[in-house]
Amino acid sequence: xxxxxxxxxxxxxxxxxxxxxxxxxxxxxxxxxxxxxxxxxxxxxxxxxxxxxxxxxxxxxxxxxxxxxxxxxxxxxxxx
Numbered sequence: 001x002x003x004x005x006x007x008x009x010x011x012x013x014x015x016x017x018x019x020x021x022x023x024x025x026x027x028x029x030x031x032x033x034x035x036x037x038x039x040x041x042x043x044x045x046x047x048x049x050x051x052x053x054x055x056x057x058x059x060x061x062x063x064x065x066x067x068x069x070x071x072x073x074x075x076x077x078x079x080x
Contacts, residue, residue, distance in 0.1 A: 023073070030077030040074050
């Protein structure tokens with residue numbers, strides 16, 4: 001059990017680092033959208049991300065996580 005939890009802890013660190021980097025990019029993109037008058041929502045981009053998740057064996061668990069990430073990213077961009 002301890003070994004599995006250590007592996008999960010390492011993966012959590014990777015995921016959190018990646019999410020932090022992702023939200024830095026979300027900020028930059030959001031500022032660009034604001035400056036250029038683009039809307040926050042890009043339905044085609046969202047569709048691409050959801051389709052990509054379908055290639056994973058646990059896609060039924062990954063897709064809802066990405067829905068949360070995308071919703072949070074859009075809310076963040078709307079607040080810029």
